[in-house]
Amino acid sequence: MFRSYFRVAFRNLWKNKAFSAINILGLAIGLATCLLIMIYVLDELSFDRFNKQADRIYRVDADIKFGGTRYDIATAAAPMAAALRQDLPEVEQAVRFRGYGGFLVRLNDRNIREDKVIYADSTLFNVFSFPLVAGDPATALTQPNSVVITENTARKYFNSTDVVGRNLLINDSINYQVTGVMKELPGQSHLQFDFFASLAGSKESRELNWLSNNFNTYIVLREGADPRKMQAKLNQVIDKYIAPQIGSAMNTSMEDFLKTGNYIRYSLMPLTDIHLHSNKKAELGPNSAIQYVYIFSAIAMFILLIACVNFMNLSTARSANRAKEVGIRKVLGSIRPQLIVQFITESMLISFVAMILALGIAWLLLPYFNELAGKEMSIGLSSTPWLAPASLIIAVLVGLLAGSYPAFFLSAFRPVLVLKGAIANGFRTGLLRNSLVVFQFSISIFLIVGTMVIYKQLGYIRNKQLGFNRSQVLIVQNTEPLGSHARSFKQELLAMNGVEGATMTSYLPTSALRNDDPLFLKPVPDQENAITMQTWFVDDQYIPVLGMKMLKGRNFSKNFATDSQAVVINEAAARLMGLKDPLNQKIYEFRNGMQSKEMDAYHIIGVVKDFNFSSLREQVTPLALFLGENRGSMAFRIRGNNIPQLVAQMEEKWKVTVPNQPFSYSFMDDDFNALYKSENRMGKISLSFSVLAIFIACLGLFGLAAYAAEQRTREIGIRKVLGATATNIVHLLSRDFLKLVMVAILFAFPAGWWAMHRWLQDFAYRITIGWQVFGLAALMAVVIALLTVSFQAIRAALTDPVKSLRS
Incomplete structure (x- = not known):
């Protein structure tokens, strides 16, 4: 009997190749996305679990x-x-x-x-x-x-x-x-x-x-x-x-x-x-976040549900063509359970074919997904032994979930009414199908809103005024091997055409080197006078080369010998110290660490405007700049269009000064952008998933449009005979679907605002989610829906009314 079920299922799928292809493609993309995210999530959850203890x-x-x-x-x-x-x-x-x-x-x-x-x-x-x-x-x-x-x-x-x-x-x-x-x-x-x-x-x-x-x-x-x-x-x-x-x-x-x-x-x-x-200071490496695991898991589930919804919509859209088959089978003695098994068998067959195709799609897309996620995941018997049994279980569950509603729906047709040309009363009620389409587009619009907010926040980060000018700054890294030649090397590069300024220090706004120390407002080391802040050692060119702004006082100068005991603080430090006019005030520091009782006094000569030297997830913290030499790296402000030639000249000078030592450099812009790798990846992955979700949702909408056009064939024919134009018919069929999209918008916008508002709380400096985001998302959803529905609507509007009335 089951052999017969499979034979009939295969013949029916082969007979309706276009319908079957759309159905299988939608499921395959949804399953492939689900598999990729499963591999990602399991990889994230497996960190450090290989340790026996x-x-x-x-x-x-x-x-x-x-x-x-x-x-x-x-x-x-x-x-x-x-x-x-x-x-x-x-x-x-x-x-x-x-x-x-x-x-x-x-x-x-x-x-x-x-x-x-x-x-x-x-x-x-x-x-x-x-x-x-x-x-x-x-x-x-x-x-x-x-x-x-x-x-x-x-x-x-x-x-x-x-x-x-x-x-x-x-x-x-x-x-x-x-x-x-x-x-x-x-x-x-x-x-x-x-x-x-x-x-x-x-x-x-x-x-x-x-x-x-x-x-x-x-x-x-x-x-x-x-x-x-x-x-x-x-x-x-x-x-x-x-x-x-x-x-x-x-x-x-x-x-x-x-x-x-x-x-x-x-x-x-x-x-x-x-x-x-864990995302604390002094981590031994960059970590991820459990929020991304939750988000991607939810996306996988939603996309898989969208794919299953497509199957239901496309199956019921073709139900009129199966109605006579059901009626004849019932007249010939088939009982409802047998029909249910028949339709479930078709669903399982589609699910297994889609899963095989999904494994191929996942394998092909994995390198791209690895690039997006910054991982080196693989698909194989050794790396993913769980994949085969998991794929089998998912295929069965998807087949049952996606095929259950069409099976019970189609098997309920009354044979007498079907063979007379009428269809069961329940056939005209589309509440469930409409609800599923609303669900599909709600998820799609939610993803559109999320992607737009992420990219808008990233754009805000890239364009925000940070208190320093990071463009056209070349950093020569790891300059310790220069030793006593460091100063002369800096001067030789400074003399090159295209170099406007140079500073020598590892304490750069985009570097990882940080140092915090307790300072005191009085020469008494007690907690009432204590203030803790970043303490950096820089030269007199640091502030002008990096384009920072002095708000009060002056910068370090070679003309003042006393600047060896001077300090420049930022606005945050001035606020922490509670000083309205910090100039010429003194702060004190332990000479040899907190275990020493000896203290050195430094006089404040200037206040620099706050600049972001940490991620924009954090507020600017207090900072004190001391005049000192740090030979870890050098930063050069450059100009001109022939940057590669300038870099080559610098490298040549490096090789002359310190032969056999590696020359490495970066641009401050790139170093700044590297701080937001996870957000950039999140944006790209969200965009990819949004496109997939919209594509699969459009397949579902396409199916429902086909169903509506098929159900209203005679009505359309009558309207055309009575003088309705093709434009009237397209408007008639499109109006109902736009209502569904508007309902989806009502559900998606509050959820999207809440989720992205929570995500933005991780940033101390962030955008506000304005109405423009939701307006553009709504416009995109409406346009996508109209483009999807228009094909079926125009096709129905251009059909010969004589053929429609004979149907």
């Missing part, structure tokens, strides 16, 4: 408020790891990471810049599941100047992975011994480094300074330990170790420290939550 590994994070500034950071104090292992029996193991930036590695006669460098404790392999292919994990990082590298890195420098005991020359001065070679880190690890250097040689790692938080600290809890109870015990560590140092540095008790609104808190972040739930 993943469920017991936690990162120790700090939440600190002091001197009017709050810091939510992914780091802890240097002695934290040892103290937790010593004082809390629940802690089984701990490891610390410290980033000191990249380094230069000698390869043959040249240096290569390596930035994926991290320093780690020798307990690294006791915490994380990073298998070594060579070397002993127990001793690999116990000695100073030892390093563990990945397989690809070993092949890059030695053409082999059997390299334990060999040396790498770092920064032209230090030999690091390779003590281990590890397998390539999985893409689903938030730790993406090629070099793990030993912390054993770091003096900072051995200091008992609890007031500086620079180490990413991970602990492993023992089996059965309750992380919530551990959270409470972290307060004991604060009272035992941190309180005495605060008392010594600030001349106050911990109780008084807390009374003024200051605090120091530590918390445990589960390892498996870091990628999707």
Whole structure:
């Protein structure tokens, strides 16, 4: 019997090739989109779960408020790891990471810049599941100047992975011994480094300074330990170790420290939550956000539902052609359950064919999707073993969901009425189908609104006045190898035609280098006088080269010897200090850190207009600029159209000054845009999904238009005989669908406004969602609907009325 069902189903699909193709295409696109998003979501949820102890590994994070500034950071104090292992029996193991930036590695006669460098404790392999292919994990990082590298890195420098005991020359001065070679880190690890250097040689790692938080600290809890109870015990560590140092540095008790609104808190972040739930300062790499997982999952579900709705609409649109078949089958003895099985079989056949096509579409689109999402996902038996059973289950569920309504609907036709040329009363009621079309277009309009708001916010970010001029600024990076030649190199480039100005510092608005310190309004280190802010070291050309504006006072000058003890602050710092006229006021800083009692005085010579040196998700925070030399990078303001030639001249001068050293550069505009990679990706993915959703929804609208034209064939013929023009007929058929679109707009706009309003709250500087967004979205929806319906409406309007009346 089932063989007969499949044979009849196949014949019916083959007979109506165009209808079947539209149906299968709509389902296939919806299924392919669903599969791609499933691969993305599962990849996001799998981060760091490959670690054998993943469920017991936690990162120790700090939440600190002091001197009017709050810091939510992914780091802890240097002695934290040892103290937790010593004082809390629940802690089984701990490891610390410290980033000191990249380094230069000698390869043959040249240096290569390596930035994926991290320093780690020798307990690294006791915490994380990073298998070594060579070397002993127990001793690999116990000695100073030892390093563990990945397989690809070993092949890059030695053409082999059997390299334990060999040396790498770092920064032209230090030999690091390779003590281990590890397998390539999985893409689903938030730790993406090629070099793990030993912390054993770091003096900072051995200091008992609890007031500086620079180490990413991970602990492993023992089996059965309750992380919530551990959270409470972290307060004991604060009272035992941190309180005495605060008392010594600030001349106050911990109780008084807390009374003024200051605090120091530590918390445990589960390892498996870091990628999707953590976006703190000093992260070891860029993370994603759980909101995107929710959004994309919802989009996948909606697009799949839209595809199923299409199937229902297209099936019922063709129901008049199946009515006689149903009537004859019933007269010949078929019962309703048999008819239901027949139509469900057709639905399942379409679903399975669509799924096969969807797998092909997903495979073809995956490289493009990887580029959008910034991932390296793949489809295969090893990488996605769940795909085959999941595809089978989805195909069955989609077949049942999409085919159930047409099956029950078509099998309910009364044979007597059908064979007389009439169709069951329920056939003319289109409430469900209209509701489904409203649902389709509501989702499509929602996606249109979301995409428009995202792109409008990105445009606002690109065009916002940031307080500095980022255009036409070329940054020569990693200039440390210049050493004593740094100043002369800067002057030689400054003399080039096309270079208008130059400044030497790593503290650029678009760089990652940041430094915050406590300053004091009086030469007394107590919390009442304390203010915490960013402290940067720049030269006298920094402000003019970057196009910043002085609001009060003056910039640093070589003509004033006292500027070595001067400071320029921004507006936010002036507000934090509560000074209406900060010029010539003094601020004080510890000479050798908070453990020192000696302080240096600096006089304020100017106030610079606030400029954004962090993401626009954050407000501008207090900043103090000190006159000093930092040779990490140089920024050049350039002019002219022949930029490649100018860059080539700079590189040539670099090679003459420091042969065999890598020359790297970037443009400040590009560095700024890189801060918003996730938003740019979100915009592109949303645009792609919006186009797919609209396309699939249009297929559904096309089906309903065909259904309406088919149902009103005789009415159209009569109207044309009585004098109706083609324009009248098109207007008649289009009017009903425009009503559905308007209803969809009423549902989509409030939901779109709410969702995008929530998304914009992540930005301190953001657009307002004006009526223009909704007006344009409504216009697009109406135009798309009209274009879709017009084909069927014009076709019906141009039909010979004689043929219509004979139908």
